[in-house]
Amino acid sequence: MNLVFQDRRVLVVGGGAVATRRVKQLLDVDARVTVVAPDASLELVDLAANGKIEWHHRGFSPDDIAQVWLVVTATGVDAVDNQVAQLAEDNCTWCMNSANATGSTALPMTTVLGDDGVAIAVSGGSDPGRARAVRDAVGLLLHAGELPTRRTRILSKDQPATGSVTLVGAGPGDPALLTIAAMRAVSAADVLVVDRLAPAVLWQSPAPGVEVIDVGKIPGKHAVPQEEINAILVEKAQAGHRVARIKGGDPFVLGRGGEEALACLSAGVAIDVIPGITSAISVPAAAGIPVTQRGVTAAFVVASAHDGPEAVIRATADAPNDATLVLLMGVGRLPAIAAGLIDSGRAPDTPLAIVESGWTPRQRTTVTTLDEVRQGGVSVAPPAVVVIGEVVRLRESLGDLATPSPDARHA
Known part of the structure; x- marks a missing residue:
């Protein structure tokens, strides 16, 4: 279930460490946060002073639930948290109850926000520490480009996709020397344009739907002319694809990356470069x-x-x-x-x-x-x-x- 928090009114009951963590998560997804607590952490006081949240310096009142979309309990006192959660349920209001994360009203709040609109929610049931550990592990994989986050829909009637080209430096041949940025770019691409010095692991077993174009220049054999390579990059990007141009070493060290960048810019194609370890x-x-x-x-x-x-x-x-x-x-x-x-x-x-x-x-x-x-x-x-x-x-x-x-x- 994917919940949209943007501009939603959320009540956080409590002002300690757990409440602070929940408030920061809610602000990350653009929720409108109100905190009710007799005391609050320095972070919450600062957020309230800067107009990021509302803080009511008092205890909880049943009337606080009216007109809110979600209630988050985080007082640290199970009896109070359970009372608030029951009132929320009676009021047909979403609730995340820190005292009973396995209850019927519990909602997952631990999230990994990835690039390019990918969000992953992790719930550890009654063990939030486990949820955070899983979240952090998934986050590392996500940012390293080791999760299949590539787009599967490229074009739509209402919003045509904008293609782009990324020049990816793939290093001297060992996949262990690839940068995180290189792995992410390759995992997000739907077209891979490769040369013979790129690590084979990057492109010889592509994900379904990924097109691989081999333009490798092998000594003594017919080579794809540079002008044709430039044309391939431009054509695929203009068709709405994300193109990863994978080059051994570094694209700008005797890799003709500058020529390819100029060709793309001349055609109005967005391009960026990810340096590689030069051989x-x-x-x-x-x-x-x-x-x-x-x-x-x-x-x-x-x-x-x-x-x-x-x-x-x-x-x-x-x-x-x-x-x-x-x-x-x-x-x-x-x-x-x-x-x-x-x-x-x-x-x-x-x-x-x-x-x-x-x-x-x-x-x-x-x-x-x-x-x-x-x-x-x-x-x-x-x-x-x-x-x-x-x-x-x-x-x-x-x-x-x-x-x-x-x-x-x-x-």
Whole structure:
């Protein structure tokens, strides 16, 4: 049963801790609250002084029940609470009796108010402590996006839905590294647009009615052009859908998230972004390689290997000589990039680490040098992150630092 409290007149009999808690709950749902009690807590006195509630500084009178929609008893004296509850029942008035929460007039008042119009009521019968414990546990699941709160009705004749796009950073691959905001966005979406680096657990078993569109860009295979991805996001949002664009790492770190955001805004589509843990830092960390280290380097450069050695060299042109270089994507061009870096002044024996499938059980790290990579003596399979610089030597002392979840994997 869903009761609407907004602008309803509610009488709270009592002024102690329980009454204060009930009053705050009632104010949260926009009820018009009157408190009757000889004494009241400081919170209730303050609420009355600020015009949030009415407080009658006296004991209860049977006439107080007239013209109210709900009575809440919270005096702490069972005999008084039961007397008020009986008068309410005789008057055909809703009542929540704190002295007898299992009685016929009891109503659930412990609620979890979720985002997007979802409200969950919990009643513990005669054990309010248990109700609060359940409420708090459900609240954690609700805010973590682990409850099925996705809309099932998108369009209506009277109120067309407004679609939107959320760029969701899904981190390096381990679902344990997903943010709460990311989980909530995915659970609320009815369209998931995913790439190959997104954790598979996010989208391979979607809820009924959720459309999954795979736009993954797999090396050596036909890729969905970025312009087409932009068009998909706009089209689905304009049809009234909530779209979660799930991207590995962080959407704005070599993820083309900025392009997708601009495309949506140009089409008048509402868009927001949820940052993710970028693989540029987290994957080296998993392999025991900090991208900065006091006494070694205070700077690092993140570049895409996809565009070849010239682009990488340009990206590092203004960086300090000791800066760590982190390369994402395009590992097939690594020998040419290594040769270009050596030709531009990097020492051939500069340490280089290749971390494949970071933050998954398949993680593998190869430590070598620029010269060995230039000669083609190192094989590597995507997805991989490449780290170049003296910080790579720290792996000898640190070793692997990650414990990936057993179900962590990319598509």
